[in-house]
Amino acid sequence: MDLAFVESGLLEKYLDSDVISAEQVAALLKRRGILDGTPMYLDEETQxxxxxxxEFGRYLSTALLDETTLKDYGRVVGRVDDHLAELNSDVLSxxxxxxVSYRSHRTQWQKKPVxxxxxxxxxxVLDDLYGFLVDRKILTHRPARLAARGRNALAPQVRSGMDIRHLTFEQYRYFRDVGLGGQLPDAQVNPTFRGWSPLRDRAGSDIALGSGTRWREWATVLLPEVGLWPGMPGGAAEFTVQACAKYAKARTIYVPEDAVGSAELFCLLERPDIVCRAARSLERKARDLFxxxxxxxxxxxxxxxxxxxxREFQMSAMDAKLRRITVFEGEFGLEALTLFVCRGGxxxxxxxxxSYRHRAWTRMTDLADETTPLLPARRWRWHDLRHTYALRLLTYLENMMDGEEPDLQARRRRHRSYLTGHIRHNPLLIVSRRLGHSNPETTYEYLQYTDDLINEFEAAFNGWVGDDETSYAAIASHAISSAKGGR
Known part of the structure; x- marks a missing residue:
């Protein structure tokens, strides 16, 4: 079985038929509600x-999933069929x-298990596929039997919590300045640095950390949204994100002044050169751009x-695909309306x-010395900056609520007042709204990281092991660092 995806933008370029035109096919796809990215499964011999x-691909399309998700779900079915072909079987039989063999292959036996x-x-996806096939009477029953509590043989064997990984101040500065910015650990210029756009990458990390947004939200931001547009006053920025948000759930994003300043520095020193080099290429592609x-x-x-x-669009309603092709007439010709640009303009x-993040990690580890903050065993992710934002904001709000009281008394007062206090002043719900969590229970996961566990260990086990130079807190700190992949 071969896998393809609907790409309406390629019709005019590749469709060669006397029976139907590219415009007619595009109109038919639009009328039938078949989105770009919808998976199409073809017979290998007859195509x-x-x-x-x-039909399942069309069913996914009607669920209004974004293009990336549609393709990911489509590839899952394609991978299953490839594995089953080796067993002289296929998805339908x-x-x-x-x-179960496929599950073992993916989670245990392939070169890089998931x-x-x-x-x-x-x-x-597989459960949804077979549920669809049974509902449509294509299959009489699901191949995987239901066990106790409604679980089947394909369900994950272990349910884990959120993988919350956050950075300390020192770790973030090292990641931003040395990894992304190309400096040496002592804050000096690195003459061997060969990075292409360090100010852009630093601005991306500052906006990600300062706003607490997901990658798709901060990496697709437009110049007017972040306040870097003629006639706008500058300073901190506030805008609504929706089409690029998870589940398209609208919320207000606040970007602090320092983060906007980092982006402005990129616009002054690096962006003009990138835009100028790419202007001629964009002019040739103008008919394919907005x-x-x-x-x-x-x-x-x-x-x-x-x-x-x-066409006219509300900026918050513009998805990532549309934002990527949105340009305007600038000083050097056509240039992207998005803040962040790469070599193609x-x-x-x-x-x-x-790739920017991976190269940054390589530089960080290669330049690590005795002054380098503790690095985790696994590479940092852009999403870790969102976790850092959440924890720092939650801790700050809790400390504001606690005042000068000792930790134990403050914690008791905090948990009493959380349930009885006004909902607008609840730190947990404030952070939940900022992060755009659809359920506050997701934000609860961060609570276990907000208290000072090391000091609690020190108070409980002071003097139990070692001499004055070695405390139980140091041992506990190492244990927690190992368990969490960092400090």
Whole structure:
């Protein structure tokens, strides 16, 4: 079985038929509600669609999933079929033992086994697939039997909590300045640094940390949203994010003045050169871009030409794909309306930001010396900056509430007043709203990291082991660092 994805933008370039035009096919896809990224499953020999699986792809499309998610879900089914082909089976005739074999292959035997979170997503897709096939009477029953409590053989064996990994102040500065910024550990210029755009990468980390947003939210921000647009007053920025937010749940994003200042420095020193180099290339691609001619800052709207038609969009309603092709006429010609740009002149994608982070980690570990803060065993992720934001804000709000009282008394008073105090002043709910969590229970996971566990260990076990030079707190600190992958 071969896997393909719907890409309406490629129709005009590649469709060669006297029967139907590219415009007619695009209109039909739009009328039927088939989104870009919808998976299509084709027979290897005839290259004709496999009806039951293509129906499942259309079912996913009607769920209004974003393009990346549609492709990820489609690849799950493709991987399963590839594995089953080796067992002389396929998705439609698979047995429970076939699927258990696939689970073992993915989680244990392949060269790089996947973790619990990845398998949890794949098992969800498979469960959804077979539920769809049974509902449509294509199959008489699911291949995997239900066991106790409604679990089946494909369900993850271990359910783990959130993988919360946060940075200390020293760790963040080392990550930002040495890893991304190309400095030496002593804050001097590194003459061997070969990074291409350190100010951009530093600005990205500052906005990610300062706003607590997810990667898709901060990496796709537009210049008017962050306040770097002619006629705007500057300083801190506040805007609404929705289309690029998880589950498209709207919320207000606040970017502090220092983070905006970091982005402004990138716009002054690095961005013009990138834009100038890419202007000619963007001019050649103009017909495939959304060329904005009017920006309504107060109304949060942009107006321009897309596919030869004048269109107007609310900025918060623009998804990542549209933002990536949005340009305006600047000083050097066409330039991206997004804050962050790469060599091609448009917004960097997920793989690009991943490579920036990986190169930063390599520099950090290569330059590590006795002054380097403790580095975790695993590479930091961009999402760790969101965790750091959440913990720092939650701790700060709790300390504001506690005042000068000793820890134990403050903690008791805090937990009494959380349930009885006004909901607007509850630190946990404030952080939950800032992070855009759909359920406050998700934010509860951070509570275990807000108290000073090391001091509690010190008070409980003071003098138990070692001499004055060695305390139980040091041992506990090492144990906690090892368990959490960092400090």
């Amino acid at each position: 004709t669609p496999i009806p039951p699986l293509c 698979a047995t429970e033992s076939d699927l 973790g619990g979170s990845v398998w949890s997503r794949e098992s969800f 060329v904005v001619g009017e920006v309504d800052v107060a109304g949060g709207r942009v107006r321009g030409v897309l596919d030869g038609v004048v 448009l917004m960097p994608g997920a793989d690009a930001w991943k």
